[in-house]
Amino acid sequence: QVQLQESGPGLVKPSQTLSLTCTVSGGSISSGSYYWNWIRQPAGKGLEWIGRIYTSGSTNYNPSLKSRVTISIDTSKNQFSLKVNSVTAADTAVYHCARVILGTFWFDPWGQGTPVTVSA
Amino acid sequence: QSALTQPHSVSGSPGQSISISCTGTSSDVGGYNYVSWYQQHPGKAPKLMIYDVTKRPSGVPDRFSGSKSGNTASLIISGLQAEDEADYYCCAYAGTYTYFFGTGTKVTVL
Numbered sequence: 497q498v499q500l501q502e503s504g505p506g507l508v509k510p511s512q513t514l515s516l517t518c519t520v521s522g523g524s525i526s527s528g529s530y531y532w533n534w535i536r537q538p539a540g541k542g543l544e545w546i547g548r549i550y551t552s553g554s555t556n557y558n559p560s561l562k563s564r565v566t567i568s569i570d571t572s573k574n575q576f577s578l579k580v581n582s583v584t585a586a587d588t589a590v591y592h593c594a595r596v597i598l599g600t601f602w603f604d605p606w607g608q609g610t611p612v613t614v615s616a
Numbered sequence: 617q618s619a620l621t622q623p624h625s626v627s628g629s630p631g632q633s634i635s636i637s638c639t640g641t642s643s644d645v646g647g648y649n650y651v652s653w654y655q656q657h658p659g660k661a662p663k664l665m666i667y668d669v670t671k672r673p674s675g676v677p678d679r680f681s682g683s684k685s686g687n688t689a690s691l692i693i694s695g696l697q698a699e700d701e702a703d704y705y706c707c708a709y710a711g712t713y714t715y716f717f718g719t720g721t722k723v724t725v726l
Contacts, residue, residue, distance in 0.1 A: 543717035
């Protein structure tokens with residue numbers, strides 16, 4: 497059974513870069529046809545889809561975040577990563593990673609999420 | 617482009633049925649039959665409960681069901697149980713590789 501686990505710094509200073517990693521266990525990140533996604537959840541608010549990377553490395557991003565976001569994949573480590581540049585307090589949230597099977601449109605499974613606070 | 621609208625909270629007594637609405641536009645909820653629903657208990661990962669509007673993954677109790685009419689999708693929980701108390705989020709594919717989530721609904725079992 498595939499499991500996802502997010503990791504990274506819990507505190508980032510304004511204007512700096514937020515960097516997170518999602519480690520996939522129980523299966524190979526490069527086997528099968530999957531999209532690997534990042535989704536965030538500001539405190540007390542709803543979920544926001546950030547973007548995704550395909551097994552081949554192609555990416556798609558939420559237009560509202562596209563200019564500041566980069567998602568990459570490292571198949572040798574069975575991980576994919578998120579970078580958000582020029583962060584502000586509005587980027588404070590719990591960040592989740594999740595999988596989508598090619599040809600489907602739902603997220604399963606999800607990681608538990610990692611909280612990130614943007615503050616000086 | 618904005619979040620889908622859900623009621624902030626819904627409550628019911630054990631055994632009752634409740635419905636959670638998810639309102640979008642013709643570009644997302646109304647445009648595709650790709651609405652999914654997620655249950656999230658505090659501090660836990662969201663769990664897929666419904667996909668493709670009406671389909672239920674294996675292991676999800678059959679008291680959970682989904683439907684859609686126009687630009688509004690609904691999650692129905694029949695025979696409400698204590699363990700159903702959680703936050704619920706809808707999600708809709710909006711084309712061009714984009715997804716919108718709902719604002720979230722807190723379900724309280726009285």
